[in-house]
Amino acid sequence: MKDIKLVVTDMDGTLLNSKNEVSSSFFELYRTLKKLDVKFVAASGRQHSSIISKLHAIKDDITIVSENGALIREAEKELLFTKFPMEAIRKLIPTLRKIPNTQIILCGKDAAYIDSNDVHFNSVFKEYYKTHKKVSDLTTIEADDFMKIALYHPLNSEKYIYPALQHLKQEITVKISGTHWVDLSVPTANKGYALDFLQNKWNIQPKHTMAFGDFNNDLEMLELADFSYAMANAHPNVKALANFSTKSNDDLGVEHILKQLIAAKS
DSSP states (O other): OTTOOEEEEOIIIIISOTTSOOOHHHHHHHHHHHHTTOEEEEEOSSOHHHHHHHSGGGTTTSEEEEGGGTEEEETTEEEEEOOOOHHHHHHHHHHHTTSTTOEEEEEESSOEEEOOOOHHHHHHHHHHOSSEEEOSOGGGOOSSOEEEEEEEOSSOHHHHTGGGGGGGTTTSEEEEEETTEEEEEOTTOSHHHHHHHHHHHHTOOGGGEEEEEOSGGGHHHHTTOSEEEEOTTOOHHHHHHOSEEOOOGGGTHHHHHHHHHHHHHO
16 A cells, blocks of 8 residues: 555546535545645535536646546646547437436536426535536537546436446446446547546556545546556446445445555654
8 A cells, every 4th residue: 555656546436425525534534645746536426516626726736627537637637538529429318318207417528418497406506517508409519629528317316327228238337337327428538547547647556545435436547557546335236347445435444445555654
């Protein structure tokens, strides 16, 4: 553990507690890690601006992987962008609209777009997409570069959305990213692809990488870290894959391991 050079963590269900908050102790631990020359990456299915809102105090010092790996930024510098062609999105939307009780978000560089009038969904959606626009029809949008389609179900995405999309898996990535969410993207837009990009950029190997995750959109990322941790609240697939485990997000599981890392390096 003392040779760790890179820490990467998911946000929801991992670094964020169930109230969508980052603990004050994390920021203290981060400052110590920075002094120890450990790089930190926040990797999430969230929008870039939403991640910034949670980590504003350190936003200019860290690397942010947003939209499940489709966009990487350091401060205002873009390192990687993986585009989801609008023509492919337009073909998908009619199929997605047939899934009962499912809401659609088009995730672009400039904003996230919805055409739903559902009051509950609109209140939930704003937590994850700070920069957003309401439009009359998602298929008519032109002025943006898109990275991802996010789908929301009020009960359970794995039960009610995921089975309806199995026929698409040969063409696009279909990933359960939370209890209520399924994300669609091009195959190279995932957290593992993003982490591999950064490891190559910084010449950091998996044996010097620590990663934390809780849901299926973290699997590719966890595979690239020898010190991979599943949260106590993680999906069974994540627990099966990760090399180690830690406490839940509400019990400061990430911070618990970061304290051990700092102690090992001191």
